[in-house]
Amino acid sequence: MLNYAHSQIWFTDIAREGSEVAKVIHLKNIMANTTYEPPCGIFFGISSETVEDAKIVMGLTRSGPDMRNQRHYHNNCNVGQFKIAGSDKLMCGAFHETEEKDFLPGDFHFIPKGELHSAKGTGESNELIFIYAGVGSLKETGTVFLEPLHQ
Secondary structure, three states, X not given: OOOXXXXXXXXXXXXXXXXXXXXXXXXXXXXXXXXXXXXXXXEEEEOOOXXXXXXXXXXXXXXXXXXXXXXXXXXXXXXXXXXXEOOEEEEEOOHHHOXXXXXXXXXXXXXXXXXXXXXXXXXXXXXXXXXXEOOOOHHHHOEEEOOOOOO
């Protein structure tokens, strides 16, 4: 059984020990990054830039109906995604072993570090939430792009 009074003291102690307390980052206050992974607009909500010592990068990606991003991988982190709206095809695996997967609203997608991946639109605008686990910045992800930008 949880003792509320005890829990309240415990949470107070955690807030004093850590460098940050709970924080809300409002989407309306974030500029879309359109250079990291064109043609997507990415809103980086949680990172070491917004929360001290975050050790995660979390954000919202928006893309148009015919989006196609570069094949890439992340050397230093696993990636989690949750599809909010739209649909696209995920392309995962080495070039000669690429597997296409439907990614639909309500789906979760896990990409282990080092897994080559990209996505292409299927005629609908898309929104998804993503997280890079265990890193606090884009630089720390160790992202490597293997293709030129798709125009």
